[in-house]
Amino acid sequence: MRHIISILLENESGALSRVAGLFSARGYNIESLSVAPTEDPTLSRMTLVTTGNEAIVEQIKKQLNKLVDVIKLMDLTEGSHIEREMMLIKVTAKKSHREEFKRLADIFRANIIDVTSSSYVVELTGRSRKLDAFIAAVGFDHVIEVVRSGPTGISRGDKGLTL
Amino acid sequence: MRELAVELSGAEIVVRALKDEGVEYVFGYPGGAVLHLYDAIFQQQDVRHILVRHEQGATHAADGYARATGRPGVVLVTSGPGATNAVTGIATAYMDSIPMVVITGQVPSAVIGSDAFQEVDTVGITRPCVKHNFLVKRSEDIAEVVKKAFYVATTGRPGPVVIDIPKDITDPAVKIPYVYPDKVKMRSYKPVTEGHPGQIKRALEILLKAKRPVIYSGGGVVLGEASKELTTLVQETGIPITQTLMGLGSFPASDDHFIGMLGMHGSYESNMAMHETDVLLAIGARFDDRVTGKIANFCPHATIIHIDIDPASISKNVRVDVPIVGCVKTVLKELLKGLKASKKKISKDSLKDWWKQIDGWRDMKCMTYVHSDQVIKPQFAVETLHKVTDGDLYLTSDVGQHQMWAAQYYKFNKPRRWINSGGLGTMGFGLPAAMGVQLAHPDKTVGVISGEASILMCIQELATCMQYQLPLKIILLNNGYMGMVRQWQEFFYDSRYSHSYVDALPDFVKLAESFGHVGMQVENPADLEGAMQEAFAMQDRLVFMNVIVDPAENVYPMIEAGKGHHEMHLPPHLRAERELA
Numbered sequence: 001m002r003h004i005i006s007i008l009l010e011n012e013s014g015a016l017s018r019v020a021g022l023f024s025a026r027g028y029n030i031e032s033l034s035v036a037p038t039e040d041p042t043l044s045r046m047t048l049v050t051t052g053n054e055a056i057v058e059q060i061k062k063q064l065n066k067l068v069d070v071i072k073l074m075d076l077t078e079g080s081h082i083e084r085e086m087m088l089i090k091v092t093a094k095k096s097h098r099e100e101f102k103r104l105a106d107i108f109r110a111n112i113i114d115v116t117s118s119s120y121v122v123e124l125t126g127r128s129r130k131l132d133a134f135i136a137a138v139g140f141d142h143v144i145e146v147v148r149s150g151p152t153g154i155s156r157g158d159k160g161l162t163l
Numbered sequence: 164m165r166e167l168a169v170e171l172s173g174a175e176i177v178v179r180a181l182k183d184e185g186v187e188y189v190f191g192y193p194g195g196a197v198l199h200l201y202d203a204i205f206q207q208q209d210v211r212h213i214l215v216r217h218e219q220g221a222t223h224a225a226d227g228y229a230r231a232t233g234r235p236g237v238v239l240v241t242s243g244p245g246a247t248n249a250v251t252g253i254a255t256a257y258m259d260s261i262p263m264v265v266i267t268g269q270v271p272s273a274v275i276g277s278d279a280f281q282e283v284d285t286v287g288i289t290r291p292c293v294k295h296n297f298l299v300k301r302s303e304d305i306a307e308v309v310k311k312a313f314y315v316a317t318t319g320r321p322g323p324v325v326i327d328i329p330k331d332i333t334d335p336a337v338k339i340p341y342v343y344p345d346k347v348k349m350r351s352y353k354p355v356t357e358g359h360p361g362q363i364k365r366a367l368e369i370l371l372k373a374k375r376p377v378i379y380s381g382g383g384v385v386l387g388e389a390s391k392e393l394t395t396l397v398q399e400t401g402i403p404i405t406q407t408l409m410g411l412g413s414f415p416a417s418d419d420h421f422i423g424m425l426g427m428h429g430s431y432e433s434n435m436a437m438h439e440t441d442v443l444l445a446i447g448a449r450f451d452d453r454v455t456g457k458i459a460n461f462c463p464h465a466t467i468i469h470i471d472i473d474p475a476s477i478s479k480n481v482r483v484d485v486p487i488v489g490c491v492k493t494v495l496k497e498l499l500k501g502l503k504a505s506k507k508k509i510s511k512d513s514l515k516d517w518w519k520q521i522d523g524w525r526d527m528k529c530m531t532y533v534h535s536d537q538v539i540k541p542q543f544a545v546e547t548l549h550k551v552t553d554g555d556l557y558l559t560s561d562v563g564q565h566q567m568w569a570a571q572y573y574k575f576n577k578p579r580r581w582i583n584s585g586g587l588g589t590m591g592f593g594l595p596a597a598m599g600v601q602l603a604h605p606d607k608t609v610g611v612i613s614g615e616a617s618i619l620m621c622i623q624e625l626a627t628c629m630q631y632q633l634p635l636k637i638i639l640l641n642n643g644y645m646g647m648v649r650q651w652q653e654f655f656y657d658s659r660y661s662h663s664y665v666d667a668l669p670d671f672v673k674l675a676e677s678f679g680h681v682g683m684q685v686e687n688p689a690d691l692e693g694a695m696q697e698a699f700a701m702q703d704r705l706v707f708m709n710v711i712v713d714p715a716e717n718v719y720p721m722i723e724a725g726k727g728h729h730e731m732h733l734p735p736h737l738r739a740e741r742e743l744a
C-alpha cells in the first residue's frame with residue numbers, strides 16, 4: 001500500500017542524506033521525497049511517499065524515528081488528510097493546439113505561465129492522479145518537459161505535526 | 164556562571180572535553196589532520212593515549228574496553244586512510260550496539276570537497292554504520308558536540324558516534340573560552356527507558372498462564388546491566404533460560420536453569436525448547452537470523468513477549484504479541500514487582516512436566532565429543548582452558564569455529580567476560596579487543612581465543628602489547644584451515660575446499676618471540692594442561708600458545724541457514740541415538 005509519511009527533522013546538512021541513505025541501505029521503496037525548511041528555519045519538513053506491506057511500513061517508521069535528526073513523524077495515510085503536488089509542464093503549442101490547451105488548462109484549473117509562439121508552460125497543482133490525467137490529456141507527443149514536486153501533505157483538522 | 168571560562172584552542176578543547184567526560188584512554192594513531200590534537204595530547208597527563216599499530220586495532224581496542232566496562236571506548240585517527248581503516252571497527256561496534264566515540268581528523272574546512280590530500284567523506288562513509296555522526300564546523304561547537312556524542316553513544320540502544328573535525332577547527336593559535344556543558348539538550352533524541360505499565364501487566368498475565376515458558380535473553384541484558392534482575396527472575400519463577408551468543412555470562416552458565424546457547428550452533432535442548440515453548444519471553448535480544456533459523460518455523464506454538472529498548476528491534480524479523488519498549492533493568496524490576504504482588508503463580512505441575520521434557524533432550528548430551536589422546540580436540544582445549552583458569556577469564560575471541568567452541572565450552576558465569584564480534588563477525592577483533600580489556604582491568608587475567616587465519620588480520624598489535632606491557636594469554640586453536648569456511652564447504656560443497664586451507668603459516672612461536680613475547684607450541688593432548696598452567700603462571704608476560712588441534716573437527720550441533728530449530732545436525736557419534744529418540 002502507498003503511504004505518505006510526514007517528517008519533522010532538524011534542518012542540518014546531512015539530515016536529508018540520512019533519510020535517503022536509510023531507504024537505500026534497507027531496500028525500502030521510495031516513490032518521492034520533498035523537503036524544505038519550515039517557518040522555523042531550524043526545522044525541515046519532509047514528505048515521503050513509500051509503498052510496502054504493513055510490517056515494512058511499520059519498520060520504515062521505526063527506523064526513521066531512530067534517526068537522531070528526526071524529531072517527529074506522522075503517517076498521513078492513517079487519517080484524513082490533504083495531498084497536493086505541483087507540476088510545471090512545458091508543451092508544444094502550435095497554432096492548431098493553442099486553443100485546445102488553453103481550454104484544457106481551464107478545466108484542470110491550471111495556469112499558463114509562459115508563452116512563446118510554439119510552446120506553453122503550464123502550472124498545475126493537485127493530487128498526483130490529477131497531474132497524471134493532465135499529462136494524458138495533453139498527450140505525450142506534445143510534452144517537452146515535466147517537472148513535478150512530488151506530493152506534499154497535511155492532516156485535516158486543528159492538530160499539526162509541530163514541536 | 165560557574166567560574167571564569169578558560170581560554171583554550173580547539174585542539175585543547177577536544178582533549179579537555181574528553182577529560183571532563185571522564186575518559187581514561189584514547190586509542191589512536193597520528194597523521195597530518197590530527198597533529199594539532201596530538202600536540203595537545205602531548206601537553207597533558209589526564210587522558211592517556213595508547214598508540215596502536217593500525218587504526219582497525221584502535222577501534223577494536225576501544226570496543227573491547229567498552230564491552231569490558233560498560234563505559235564508552237574512545238578512538239582518535241587521522242583523515243583519509245586513518246578514517247577508512249577505522250570503518251571495520253566502527254561497523255563491528257555498531258552491529259553489537261557498543262558505545263564508542265571516534266574522533267577523526269578532516270582536511271581543513273576551506274579545502275573540503277576539493278579532493279584534498281587524504282580527504283575522504285568520513286561522515287558519508289560512516290553514516291550507515293554509526294548511531295550518529297557530526298562534522299564540526301566551528302571551534303565554538305566542539306565542547307557541545309563532544310558532550311552530545313557521548314550522550315548519544317551511551318544512552319538508549321548504545322552505539323558508535325563519529326566526530327569529524329577539520330584541521331583548522333583545532334588551530335592552536337586561536338583560543339576561545341571553554342566551558343563543558345553539564346547537560347545535553349536534543350529535542351530530536353529522547354530514548355525511552357520505562358516500559359509501558361499496561362504492557363508489563365499483559366506480559367505478566369501471559370507468563371503466569373504459561374505451561375512451557377522459555378526465557379530467551381541477549382546482549383541487551385549485558386548492555387543494560389540487568390544480570391541481577393534476570394537471575395532473580397529465573398530463580399523465582401523456575402523458567403528455563405537460553406541465551407544468544409551476545410548474552411552469554413549475563414546469567415550464570417553453571418546454574419541448572421541455563422539450557423545453553425540457542426541458534427545455529429546452540430544446544431539441542433535449547434533449540435528444541437524454542438520449538439515447543441508456549442510462551443517466549445525475549446529480553447534484550449534482536450531475533451537475529453542465526454538465532455531464528457527459518458522464520459516460518461520459529462517458535463510455532465508460542466505467544467511472544469519482547470522487551471527491548473529499541474522499538475525498531477521489535478517485530479522486525481518475527482511478529483511479537485506483547486512488545487515492551489524500555490530498558491531491560493527497569494522493565495525487569497517492574498515485572499519482578501508484579502510477580503511478587505500477584506496471587507497467581509506459574510503452575511508448578513506444568514513446569515515440572517516441562518523440565519522433564521527438557522531434561523530428556525539434555526540427556527542427548529549434544530555437547531559431547533569423541534576424545535583423542537593423539538591429537539588435541541579443540542573442544543578439549545577450551546575445556547582445559549576453563550579448568551586452568553577456574554572459568555574466571557575475560558576472554559575475547561576472533562571469528563570462526565574457535566569462537567563457537569569457546570562460546571559452547573567456556574561456561575561464563577559473569578557478564579562482560581565473553582567479548583566477541585557477533586553481528587559483524589569480524590576476524591581480527593580478538594587481539595586488539597583484549598588490549599582494551601586488559602587496560603580497563605589491569606589486575607585481571609585476559610585471554611584471547613583465536614584461529615591461525617583470524618590472528619593474522621591484526622597481528623601487528625603484538626607490538627602495542629609489548630609497548631604497554633599487556634600480559635595477554637593468546638590461545639591459538641591452530642587447525643590449519645579457515646575452519647568455519649572449511650566446515651561449510653565440507654557440508655554444502657562436497658568437500659571442495661576452495662581457498663580455505665591456510666598455507667604458508669608463520670612459525671607462531673618465533674613470531675611471538677620476535678615481538679618480545681613468550682611463544683609456546685603444544686601438540687600433544689597430554690601436555691596441554693601443564694602448558695596452560697605454565698602460561699598463566701607468567702603473570703607479567705604475554706604468552707602466545709600455538710595449540711595444534713584436529714584439522715577435521717566440526718562445530719556441532721548445527722542448524723543449516725534457513726532451517727528450523729527442530730532440524731539440527733548432531734555430531735556424528737550421536738546421530739544414531741537421535742534416530743532412536
Ligand SMILES: Cc1cc2nc3c(=O)[nH]c(=O)nc-3n(C[C@H](O)[C@H](O)[C@H](O)COP(=O)(O)OP(=O)(O)OC[C@H]3O[C@@H](n4cnc5c(N)ncnc54)[C@H](O)[C@@H]3O)c2cc1C
Pocket residue numbers: 258259260319320321380381382383384386387388406407408409410424425426427428429446447448449450451453454470471472473476489490491492562563566567584585586587588589647
Ligand atoms: C560464526 C558465527 C556464528 C554465530 N552463531 C550464533 C549462534 O549459534 N547463536 C547465536 O545466538 N548467535 C550466533 N552468532 C551471533 C549472531 O550473529 C548475533 O550477533 C547474535 O545472535 C545477536 O545477539 P542478540 O540477539 O543478543 O543481539 P545484540 O546484538 O546483543 O543486540 C542487543 C539487543 O538488545 C537491545 N538492547 C540494548 N540495550 C538494551 C537495554 N538497556 N534494554 C533493553 N534492550 C536493550 C538492542 O536494542 C538489541 O535489540 C554467530 C556469530 C558468528 C560470527
Ligand SMILES: Cc1ncc(C[n+]2csc(CCOP(=O)(O)OP(=O)(O)O)c2C)c(N)n1
Pocket residue numbers: 561562563564565566588589590591613614615616617618640642644645646647648
Ligand atoms: C574479516 C573477515 N573476513 C572473512 C570472514 C569469513 N570467515 C568467517 S570464519 C572464517 C575462517 C576463520 O578461520 P580461523 O581464524 O582459522 O578460525 P577457525 O574457524 O579455523 O577456528 C572466515 C574466513 C570474516 N568473518 N571476517
Ligand SMILES: [Mg+2]
Pocket residue numbers: 563614615616640641642643644645646
Ligand atoms: Mg583455523
